[in-house]
Structure formats: structure tokens, C-alpha cells
């Protein structure tokens with residue numbers, strides 16, 4: 001099996017590594033770089049837990065090989081917070097509205113919602129549901145997640161002064 | 164689930180692709196978006212010795228749209244097709260279908276040609292290709308060929324492409340005149356695989372009479388099919404409910420759906436007829452508007 005030298009920028013930091021061809025990008029992030037914020041569930045593109053921002057767009061990192069990410073720029077859930085230990089407005093809104101229980105889906109939900117808010121600052125419920133349609137949550141029933149994204153949108157656009 | 168071992172090569176251009184495919188004794192697989200291939204690899208349903216990455220090849224992506232047709236480079240991302248103004252304008256049926264392909268995260272990687280080449284029976288893009296009689300271009304070291312959509316799919320997950328060929332382009336012809344489109348699918352969860360999907364495009368004259376119609380059904384049989392008998396019965400009518408219902412009796416008789424853990428053949432047949440009635444009516448209304 002071939003192995004490949006790659007250089008990837010993740011959350012603003014440059015990483016160099018040599019990876020075997022069959023290593024998925026999510027396994028590279030978690031097992032090699034120990035960036036375990038990105039979760040892995042189904043490993044075949046069904047659950048969305050492994051969502052990351054790849055070249056500015058949300059994708060599933062279990063459906064790519066690490067070798068394919070050479071030269072790419074990636075943001076993982078660790079890159080959403082303003083500083084270590086802090087929370088972004090979106091993350092804080094998840095906390096505020098009880099948008100997580102076990103937390104398994106949360107990194108993927110945050111990435112999907114973050115990508116949505118970058119594109120559409122004030123999304124409708126319908127747009128929020130569409131944006132998270134590829135992310136399974138077994139706990140919340142989704143309602144609180146939709147509420148969290150709405151709250152974050154309000155706070156970010158300055159409409160909610162309690163934010 | 165981890166893929167079996169394979170070699171990976173990023174092709175610089177099409178000649179590089181052909182050289183790599185020719186050297187692999189039929190054991191190579193092309194990866195574009197990977198949204199169908201990677202699951203097959205990690206479940207070990209596919210075990211190629213070589214995976215050839217065509218993502219870096221500029222000539223394989225891009226959209227050209229005009230009054231006669233919309234042409235996509237095979238590795239054009241589904242999201243780019245969905246958002247292209249030329250697609251909305253000249254291939255509205257394809258746009259309706261693209262909105263239901265997978266999820267935002269898979270559309271950002273998944274490609275037009277990859278969906279066709281992998282030929283999942285439930286895939287929306289293949290259904291639109293069959294419905295609109297798209298022309299598919301494939302190339303290899305031996306040259307190129309054009310394949311009509313009705314000759315392209317040979318079964319579930321299989322096509323006429325050989326292991327040495329690369330799908331390079333697909334062209335969706337544009338119909339002249341007053342055209343309307345409709346697309347509907349039924350799935351267990353939003354954006355999940357379609358149990359049945361139906362696509363319809365109609366053209367009507369000034370009097371509202373149907374001069375041309377294409378009605379395609381996906382997810383029901385191993386490959387997307389056309390409801391040719393129903394199409395023939397609808398041409399020359401005003402596409403009123405009674406015309407539609409009469410024509411769809413033939414679809415119920417001729418459709419031969421799959422039965423699996425998700426839905427029985429009988430259920431799929433009934434859903435197909437219902438969705439067909441809806442898509443024809445919405446295509447008609449759109450053409451009249």
C-alpha cells in the first residue's frame with residue numbers, strides 16, 4: 001500500500017505527516033493528531049458526527065482519505081472557539097437552549113450550523129432543518145438544536161441583547 | 164470499518180488517468196467526490212488495488228449552459244451545479260433533483276459524474292439523465308465515445324463503462340418552447356435515499372396541449388426507467404386529471420419494482436403512480452404559468 005506525505009492547515013496550524021493511502025481523514029484527525037473533538041460514528045457517511053469545514057465548506061471527514069487533503073485548509077470543532085476553554089456564540093447558544101444531551105452529534109451539528117450561519121446570517125427554521133438534515137441526533141429530538149441556531153443568529157446579528 | 168489496503172495516486176491530467184487505469188489490470192477505481200465509493204471501500208464491497216484521484220484535473224470540472232444544453236465536466240461538484248444560474252435557467256428539472264441529492268455535506272464533495280458512474284438505483288442525477296435523454300461522454304487511452312443515457316445503466320451499481328474508461332462529461336439537452344417540470348421523491352427521512360423518485364418534464368403548445376413529455380421513475384427498478392406507455396398516452400391531451408389518471412394505469416401495470424427491507428414492490432408501485440400524478444400536474448401548471 002502506498003503512503004503519502006501531506007501538509008494540511010488545521011485551525012490555522014500547519015501539520016506535516018506521512019499517511020497510508022487507506023487512512024480516512026477523520027482517523028487522521030483523531031488518531032494521529034489527537035484532535036478528538038471531531039467525532040466518528042458510522043464511518044460510512046450516514047451520521048454526520050465527523051463533519052468538518054474543508055476549504056470553507058462542511059463535509060464528512062469519514063468520506064475522504066487523509067492523502068486527499070494534501071494542501072487543504074480545514075477547520076474542526078476545536079477551531080470554532082475564540083480561545084482554548086472558551087465558547088463561540090453558537091456553542092454558548094447550544095448550552096443555553098439545552099441543544100445537547102450525550103454530545104455525540106454535537107461537533108457535527110456545530111459545524112453544520114456554523115457553515116449555515118456563514119452563508120445565511122438569519123436562517124429560517126426550514127433552512128436550519130435543511131442544514132442539519134445530514135446530522136443524526138438520537139437524544140434531543142432536534143427542536144433545541146434548531147432553537148440554538150436561531151438564538152445564535154439573533155445574538156450574532158445584535159438582535160438579542162441578552163447574548 | 165476500515166478499507167482494505169490499496170495504492171492511491173493523484174492524477175495530474177486525463178492522460179495520467181488513462182496510464183494509471185491501463186496499468187492496473189482492471190483493478191483500479193476512480194475517486195472523485197468519494198461519496199459513494201468510500202462507503203463501498205470501507206465496507207469492503209469494493210476492493211480495488213489502485214484508487215485514482217481525479218479531483219485535481221481542471222478540465223473535468225465546469226458548467227457550460229445555453230439554450231440547447233447544459234454540459235457538466237464529470238467532476239463538477241453537486242453544490243456548484245445546484246447553485247449555478249445556468250442550471251436554474253436551462254435545466255430546472257435537474258436543479259429540483261439536485262436539492263434532494265444527499266445532504267449539504269455530501270453535495271459539497273459529491274460530483275455529477277460520480278453519481279452517474281456509481282449508478283445507485285435511488286440516485287436522482289441518474290434519473291434526470293434518463294428522463295432528459297442526457298448524453299454521457301467517456302474516454303480512455305483508446306479514444307472517446309458518447310453514450311445515450313438509456314444505454315448507460317446496466318443494473319444496480321453498474322454501467323457500460325469499462326475499468327479503463329473515465330466518465331468525462333455529461334450533457335443535458337434543453338427543450339425549446341413552453342416547458343414545465345416536476346420532481347418528487349419519497350424517503351424514510353428527509354434527504355435519505357429515495358424509495359421511489361419521479362421526474363417529469365412537459366412541453367405544451369399555445370392551446371395547452373401536451374406536445375412532448377418525459378416521465379422517469381427512479382428507485383423502483385435496478386436502473387432508472389421511463390414510463391413510455393404513459394408518455395405516449397399523454398401526448399395530445401391537455402394533461403387534465405382524467406388524462407393523467409388514465410395514462411398512469413399503464414404505469415401501474417408495467418412498472419416492476421424491487422422489494423427490500425425498506426419497502427415492498429407493491430408499495431413502491433403505488434407510490435410511483437401517486438408521485439407521477441403529482442409531478443405531471445406540477446409540470447403542467449408550471450408550463451401553463
Ligand code: FES
Nearest residue numbers: 041042047048062
Ligand atoms: S462518521 Fe462520518 S458520517 Fe458518520
Ligand code: FES
Nearest residue numbers: 101102137138139
Ligand atoms: S445529543 Fe446525543 S446524539 Fe445528539
